[in-house]
Amino acid sequence: MMKWVLFIPELYYVLFGLVFFILSLSKNASSKRLHGIAMTLAGVGVLVTVFCARQTGMVFFDAYRVDLFSQTFKLLLSLGTFWVISSCNELKGIDERQHPEFYFLISICTLGMMMLVSAVELLTIYVAIELSSYTLFLLVPMRRNADVYAETGIKYFMVGVTASAFMIFGISLIFGMAHTTYVTDILRVLPGVIHEPAAIAGLVLALCGFFFKQALFPFHSWAPDVYQGAANQVTTFIATASKMAAAAMVIRFVGFSGGESEVLVNVLMTLSILSMTFGNLVAIIQKDIKRLLAYSSIAHAGYMLVGILSMSERGFASAIYYALAYLVMNYAVFMVIMKIADDGHNLQIKELAGLHKRSPLLAMTLMMGLFGLAGIPPTVGFTGKFLVFAAALEKGYLALVVIGMVNATISLYYYLIVIKAAYLLEPVRPYPAIRIDAWTRSMSLALVGLSVYLGIFPDKFVALTEAAARSLPY
Amino acid sequence: MVTLNSYLTLSAVLFSIGAVGVFTQRNALIMYMCIELMLNAVNLTFIAFSRYLNDLGGHVFVFMIMTVAAAEAAVGLAIIMALFRNKETVNVDEINLSKG
Amino acid sequence: MSFLIGTEAIAHVAFWIVVGLTFGGAVIAVFPRNIIYNVLGLVMALSGVAGLYLYLGSFFIALMQLLIYVGAICISIVFAIMLSRPLHLEVPKRSVPKVAMAAGASAIFFAAVVGVIFKSNWVPAPEQSGDWSVVTIGHLLLTRYDLVFEVISLVLLVAIIGAIVTAGYSRRFSS
Numbered sequence: 088m089m090k091w092v093l094f095i096p097e098l099y100y101v102l103f104g105l106v107f108f109i110l111s112l113s114k115n116a117s118s119k120r121l122h123g124i125a126m127t128l129a130g131v132g133v134l135v136t137v138f139c140a141r142q143t144g145m146v147f148f149d150a151y152r153v154d155l156f157s158q159t160f161k162l163l164l165s166l167g168t169f170w171v172i173s174s175c176n177e178l179k180g181i182d183e184r185q186h187p188e189f190y191f192l193i194s195i196c197t198l199g200m201m202m203l204v205s206a207v208e209l210l211t212i213y214v215a216i217e218l219s220s221y222t223l224f225l226l227v228p229m230r231r232n233a234d235v236y237a238e239t240g241i242k243y244f245m246v247g248v249t250a251s252a253f254m255i256f257g258i259s260l261i262f263g264m265a266h267t268t269y270v271t272d273i274l275r276v277l278p279g280v281i282h283e284p285a286a287i288a289g290l291v292l293a294l295c296g297f298f299f300k301q302a303l304f305p306f307h308s309w310a311p312d313v314y315q316g317a318a319n320q321v322t323t324f325i326a327t328a329s330k331m332a333a334a335a336m337v338i339r340f341v342g343f344s345g346g347e348s349e350v351l352v353n354v355l356m357t358l359s360i361l362s363m364t365f366g367n368l369v370a371i372i373q374k375d376i377k378r379l380l381a382y383s384s385i386a387h388a389g390y391m392l393v394g395i396l397s398m399s400e401r402g403f404a405s406a407i408y409y410a411l412a413y414l415v416m417n418y419a420v421f422m423v424i425m426k427i428a429d430d431g432h433n434l435q436i437k438e439l440a441g442l443h444k445r446s447p448l449l450a451m452t453l454m455m456g457l458f459g460l461a462g463i464p465p466t467v468g469f470t471g472k473f474l475v476f477a478a479a480l481e482k483g484y485l486a487l488v489v490i491g492m493v494n495a496t497i498s499l500y501y502y503l504i505v506i507k508a509a510y511l512l513e514p515v516r517p518y519p520a521i522r523i524d525a526w527t528r529s530m531s532l533a534l535v536g537l538s539v540y541l542g543i544f545p546d547k548f549v550a551l552t553e554a555a556a557r558s559l560p561y
Numbered sequence: 562m563v564t565l566n567s568y569l570t571l572s573a574v575l576f577s578i579g580a581v582g583v584f585t586q587r588n589a590l591i592m593y594m595c596i597e598l599m600l601n602a603v604n605l606t607f608i609a610f611s612r613y614l615n616d617l618g619g620h621v622f623v624f625m626i627m628t629v630a631a632a633e634a635a636v637g638l639a640i641i642m643a644l645f646r647n648k649e650t651v652n653v654d655e656i657n658l659s660k661g
Numbered sequence: 662m663s664f665l666i667g668t669e670a671i672a673h674v675a676f677w678i679v680v681g682l683t684f685g686g687a688v689i690a691v692f693p694r695n696i697i698y699n700v701l702g703l704v705m706a707l708s709g710v711a712g713l714y715l716y717l718g719s720f721f722i723a724l725m726q727l728l729i730y731v732g733a734i735c736i737s738i739v740f741a742i743m744l745s746r747p748l749h750l751e752v753p754k755r756s757v758p759k760v761a762m763a764a765g766a767s768a769i770f771f772a773a774v775v776g777v778i779f780k781s782n783w784v785p786a787p788e789q790s791g792d793w794s795v796v797t798i799g800h801l802l803l804t805r806y807d808l809v810f811e812v813i814s815l816v817l818l819v820a821i822i823g824a825i826v827t828a829g830y831s832r833r834f835s836s
Binding site for chain 3: 563565566568569570571573574575576577578579580581582584585586587588590591593594595597598601604605608609611612613614615616617618620621623624625627628629630631632633634635636638639640641642643645
Binding site for chain 1: 776778782804808819822823826827
């Protein structure tokens, strides 16, 4: 059997990285041409993952598992990467001489995250997450005005490496308990010894590394600074694609317990509640829209965890659906930000004033994205929250669901502040008109259409996510 | 004979000392060194487990963690150097511009 | 009969010396304010850990530890120190509540981990034999851990390119 066929998406992204590695050596590649090449390659990458979506099998001595779960996430990842690259046509936040390296790091980061969602061996998981982390550590300090934001790079690095040290410590405890590093064997052994303290401690510590990527409560401290300090495109990438991979890994690791552990559920529940409440309360007072979205992402990591901690197939499926919803609506908001701040500066909320006159289409996209994040029907965000809370209710976590709903209401307040700025406030000084090209126009329409369509007719996608959750090896 | 538990305790001590350093030191370089200590503690647990579980996989883990640490040295020191050139400091306390 | 010390006793003493070296080094690496002491402490601690690996019978890993950690990483840290901060500058004041909080949190973490270690029932492998040579590790690297072996090279490539871009950029800019 031609096993390498299973590895095509990854090989493709290696090739993608290689192209930009070679291009980074040439002295005079114009940034427009680079963007054209990157966009073509990323677009073909989406097609490649779509074609490989139905593959199943194991490669690399059973350390690498290709199934519907991994392929769904690979599709989301390639889509996120394509969207981010498509909005890089005016990459003003990053010095022109670093553009080839920027695309190189983005493609390798995507590769690392794709390997992460397919890896079913602890060491492979560790190395894949380090590959994706290091590329992000390097992308963050690439911003042009490095003197103002230099410290964000170091902060991200320090928090990230510390979280990864805790994660690998947890993995060592899992190794000591389960006597194996293969996920399939762990799933067989670990539920039997889940009442040993070391098994629980190992799982919780190992989850730290992924919670860091998700910016869940105790590991959130990097999020606001990095969202603000990184270039807009890098922030978008961190906020969309890298959250997908982290969500997939939290699902995989929580599944290790086999749903047998009361302690683990309680820990996750506490983290989820703290994360939702903290994120939403602090977001209210933010003035910079990227900081606001950082705190909102902390809250959304909490909502996603509500579905995961239900530890049922439906719970995992709802979390996957929520990840998809989060990708669509978060990207919609970030695309608008990137277009309005096309010189790469940080956008304040008051700068949105009068947006509906400057560009009605962008204002509508922003509104739909924020409605989605707030969970207002009929957007995809509402359906996502509904599914997540339904999965939790099925397990009888009523208090958790009530707290989640209260939080959704709080979040509505600050999302509405932004929408009010865009639609009702008069600008204090005249801002220049916004140029939007045909691509942005069609992307805006597509995103608005997608978020409404997925919200009203979720059946097909719910079926897909349930099939993906079923294909997990338990 | 030294038992598994004593090796694990040794590494827990080492890990905690490193953690104290990460949270108290304000100098980015020293913080980085403390993180190396934490990784060493993890390596020690892996070797101990590898010995007691009779599984060479633990050795391969250590091998890879060391390589990752080398990559970390390259990335981390480069970021610290860039910070120093821009700010003339390696102290994380003085670099709180992005607060608030 | 004090002159007849058995090899076991010597090994025991050597073990405690190595442990002392590790912890002493770790404390020196973390607490002093002069960064040169910190680096020397780190070297001590890392060498101590290498000694522990020897005690666990992993000669190869002990050698790797000395080569990579002491030989490469510590030296690059020393380079970073030389390139960055003039040593005569004042170090920032340490805020006591912060230190106390961090020490408390770490102490709680330590207590929790030790509790976990002693409460858990570690099951050792049935037989304590097996092949511990470098050859076996090499076989493992090219079979079970094949993918990891490939990906780690990519990690190193990314780290090197990224380090050049991040650190080398502003120098190119200024000259």
